[in-house]
Amino acid sequence: MRERASRRGKARRAAAWLASFTLALSALAMHAGTERARAFRQTYTFEGSGWGHGVGMCQYGARGMAAAGHGYREILAYYYRGTQVSPWPCPQTIRVGLLEGVDAVQLAADAGSFRFYTAEGDIPGGVITRGETWTVKPGNGGFLLLRPDGSLLNGTSYGGVSKPLYLRGTSGGDVLRLPQNGNRRLGHLDSGHPLELNIQGSAPSSLRAVVISDFETYLKGLDEVPGSWPQEAVKAQAVAARSYAVRALGKHASSNFDICDEVHCQYYRGYDKESDSGWVRSVDATRGEVLTYAGQVAQCFYSSSCGGHTDNNEDVWGGSPVPYLRGVPDPYCMDSVNPHAHWRVTYSREEMEARLNAYAGTSVGTLYAVDLSDRTPSGRVRRATFTGSAGKKTVTGEQLRFILSLRSAMVDLEAENFDQYVLLANPSGSAARALVSMTGGSGAKQELEVEIPAFSRRTVHVNDHLEGEEVAVRVEADRGIVAERAMYFNYHGNLDGGSCSPGQQALSTTFYLAEGYTAQSFDSWVLLYNPGSQPARAVLDLLRDDGFTRGLSLEVPAASRVTVSVDGVEGFSSCAFSASVESDQPLAVERAMYFESDGRKGGHTAEASPSLSSNWYFGEGYTAEGFDTWILVGNPNARAAKVRFHLAPPGGKARVVEAVVPPRSRYTLHADDHLPASELAAFLESDLPVVA
Ligand SMILES: [Zn+2]
């Protein structure tokens, strides 16, 4: 470095030293709330478990229970607590909605033939023979029947609003196909169970297709689980599906049918599912059986895979708790048979913003942050909060699932690496040149020359040069500049936040840190950076409140950094501590803390003080509205220090608090206890040099 500088004949001046770190496991780019440092995350990877809402029976869990030898009654009683299997007078038929709001219905005869008719009788010539596809359209106030060649049958219309058109098979074994309905095929159409076409209003897209199915035949057409699964799981599904259908009667009454053919109700595949003998056998084996609770048919919600724990109905959908829809642990579904046990999906920033901004409820403009920390007791996202340029929007876990097409709300946002920026400002009237040297924990080094115009600033995204590493940064410039380091992180995928701190302008062989805490969910780290060409031998002294101390001997290689996890030091895994560092070579030292406490979470970094002092000043403090202010005093001396805290409210009289800090120990003042609900400035004086 010096050689390069002198070769150019320029006297470079070290303007700033920055010791800093990134963790390989983390980082969510956060909006800092300033123009100075906006870090935009470029990809969002969601890692999740399970598929579906997770309320009621877990289908893959039922499969696992059956494989472990449990019967269908046991399986149902496990997922629907307090219920029992009971015979029930089920309806004879059920109206299943197949198409709605279409301007034409195509009808193809795959086997046999079909006849059109209305309440007034059969329509002359209205027969679809095998291999033909006819089309029905609204017109002349009724139904127009178009032959395969498009010609209109009989030159007239039939039926009308409230006068449905019907279609029945003519021979038994007839199979009708609806190309618009995913080529869904229907069998068993007869005059008691026909396909019914409705006209609703006068709009062109007013057609609806409903099959009036025998109730048990409808169940045999449901495609919720494969009949090849262990039979007791399939029988449990048959009872749950039958119960669901009984409860769902009238769910779509406003559309003149009982139940739809989609996952919204239950997925109905129709005729083609009836060849699944294992499923049909299970429907027959449980014929007429439903699940009851307190004498009523239970609401048997179910989903494919719960991700390891089912959920309370009110936690997923709101509303009142249903006694038998309680979350239960599910050790049976997270096995290798289940393709939904673990999944990942990645969206680019553009995809995320397009999806979010497509809905008023999540329209946040430029996306800054995603918060999935509000969870149900079972671990699902209860509410997701998106923060962006247009504000903050919160949706339920189910809405999150829908908007982002996620299989389940049992999902986490995968942490990216920490994002780290070095911000260089040139307050002078001449351009400055800076050399940014980045040293990774692996020993990898990168250098970057940056030209900073007069009265201007430049930002270096350290991740672009050294990715996935702990990094220390040194900035050297040919004139006085200001350097700051900004970090944005998502520590352990949980604690979001950012920190910004100035570089240390001078190295030192001694450092003092007043504050450190490793108990509860606090993690503390001490970071030592040796930018010099000689290895440094340093001693890190840790002091506890009760006077317990421990010294760690550290070697910090030349141009390298060392990170100490204080949580991992014997005797300091759950305590408050102060620290001091002594080194035989000049170092830069910082402390980083990450925490979750009393509902607050985040992290911060601070540079260590290179010296002790008898006087400490704090310009900023706030004790009101959920803010807590603490002043930490570390006394590395061999004798007790007498300290006086002057807590000054704005324009008011200072409150004085006196304390004795034992030798080689620390003291914590909770300012809120002495000056509650106030802004404050603080001044500390001590009879011995201390660190605060
Ligand atoms: Zn439905």
Ligand SMILES: [Zn+2]
């Ligand atoms: Zn499960």
